[in-house]
Amino acid sequence: MSSDIFQDIKNDFPIFSNQINGKDFVYLDSAATTQKPNDVIDSVVHYYKNCNSNIHRGIYSISIEATELYEDARSNIGKFINAKSSHEIVFTRNATEAVNLVANTWASQNLKEGDSIILTEMEHHSNLVPWQILAKKLNLKLNFIEIQPDGELILDKLDNLFQENAKFLSLTHVSNVLGTINPIKDIISKAHEHGITTLVDAAQSVPHMPVDVQDLDSDFFVFSGHKMLGPSGIGVLHAKKTLLENMEPFLYGGDMISNVSLREAQWNDVPWKFEAGTPNIAGAIGLGKAVDYLNQIGMDVIHKHEQELYNYAIDRFSELKDFKIFGLENKHSTGGVISFSYSDFHPHDIATILDGESIAVRAGHHCAQPLMEKLGVPATTRASFYVYNDTSDIDKLFNGLQKVRSVLT
Numbered sequence: 001m002s003s004d005i006f007q008d009i010k011n012d013f014p015i016f017s018n019q020i021n022g023k024d025f026v027y028l029d030s031a032a033t034t035q036k037p038n039d040v041i042d043s044v045v046h047y048y049k050n051c052n053s054n055i056h057r058g059i060y061s062i063s064i065e066a067t068e069l070y071e072d073a074r075s076n077i078g079k080f081i082n083a084k085s086s087h088e089i090v091f092t093r094n095a096t097e098a099v100n101l102v103a104n105t106w107a108s109q110n111l112k113e114g115d116s117i118i119l120t121e122m123e124h125h126s127n128l129v130p131w132q133i134l135a136k137k138l139n140l141k142l143n144f145i146e147i148q149p150d151g152e153l154i155l156d157k158l159d160n161l162f163q164e165n166a167k168f169l170s171l172t173h174v175s176n177v178l179g180t181i182n183p184i185k186d187i188i189s190k191a192h193e194h195g196i197t198t199l200v201d202a203a204q205s206v207p208h209m210p211v212d213v214q215d216l217d218s219d220f221f222v223f224s225g226h227k228m229l230g231p232s233g234i235g236v237l238h239a240k241k242t243l244l245e246n247m248e249p250f251l252y253g254g255d256m257i258s259n260v261s262l263r264e265a266q267w268n269d270v271p272w273k274f275e276a277g278t279p280n281i282a283g284a285i286g287l288g289k290a291v292d293y294l295n296q297i298g299m300d301v302i303h304k305h306e307q308e309l310y311n312y313a314i315d316r317f318s319e320l321k322d323f324k325i326f327g328l329e330n331k332h333s334t335g336g337v338i339s340f341s342y343s344d345f346h347p348h349d350i351a352t353i354l355d356g357e358s359i360a361v362r363a364g365h366h367c368a369q370p371l372m373e374k375l376g377v378p379a380t381t382r383a384s385f386y387v388y389n390d391t392s393d394i395d396k397l398f399n400g401l402q403k404v405r406s407v408l409t
């Protein structure tokens, strides 16, 4: 595919053939969830129409086909993030469940009273609340890497945090509010020098830029299918195989066992040890197709496209009075996200008026309330871009924002 692919890309997404409120639909909330291309929808329909059956147990043809599709998706996703082996890919419901899995298995088994966990002030609640609960249960300390006003992490004090009995570090690769790309390779390498195990919340990076888990050397790495053109209800935990092998299971039941007697059970090999019960088979197959679709465009091409949109948007919005972009001076933005305030208009009012123009943006705290507190606002309005957005969407947002002013003043 050439980069002018973006011109006609909306045709691949059936939702854009609908009019909403009598107008062409402008979707600018991909940081929350993404739209689905025909390839992904068709793969899910294909499974239900042609080989709907349970996996790993049937010895009849369609069950064998379903098992192959499910396991092929696993290896496809493994290659996409350059995992050493597809056996390092555990299917979960979403990034949130993957963080909870690690908190309830590796972290519960390896952390003890007095240890500390390092997080950052820009975490999504998904990578904060599970650690708060674990800290209360085990008497652990939580320490936070602070952020500076431009939205970048303050890394000078990292060594001090390492000295405070730190055993685990969990941080987001890309902020869902500010778009900041954190220098995680560097941070992970420093953490490893201190014997600290790491988790990367890659919910906002894997969909938007090339990632290589071997190069990053992350111990645990989580993301969600629905934010990268895949179905909802399917997510991924990547972990180094030796870690997975030494962890106790998260959930217990069918498929995660190798042998069961009335009073005892032995566990299956990894990754199946962590996939108790019937999984989201159609979701995994759809996510495998989403990866094919993204690969056809190229992750570096997608990253560049979003940065171009971001630069175009910044230029256009500079014409608006009292318009403030949070983290604008941030040098390491993905380009996928713009969080803003506009005069003293409430983000919910802005989003509601834009909805009348058939423009979908997000208003609220974006599941990052501590970050809102740091920014000194209860909420922001957020526009986020993806493969199917183009400059005409930004022009429509610009016109919509002018309408917001005329309605609210």
Ligand SMILES: Cc1ncc(COP(=O)(O)O)c(C=O)c1O
Pocket (backbone or CB within 6 Å): 031, 032, 094, 095, 096, 097, 124, 126, 127, 172, 174, 175, 176, 201, 203, 204, 224, 367
């Ligand atoms: C940075 C980040 N982490 C984690 C999540 C949680 O993703 P999910 O709700 O799919 O588990 C999100 C969702 O917005 C996110 O933006």
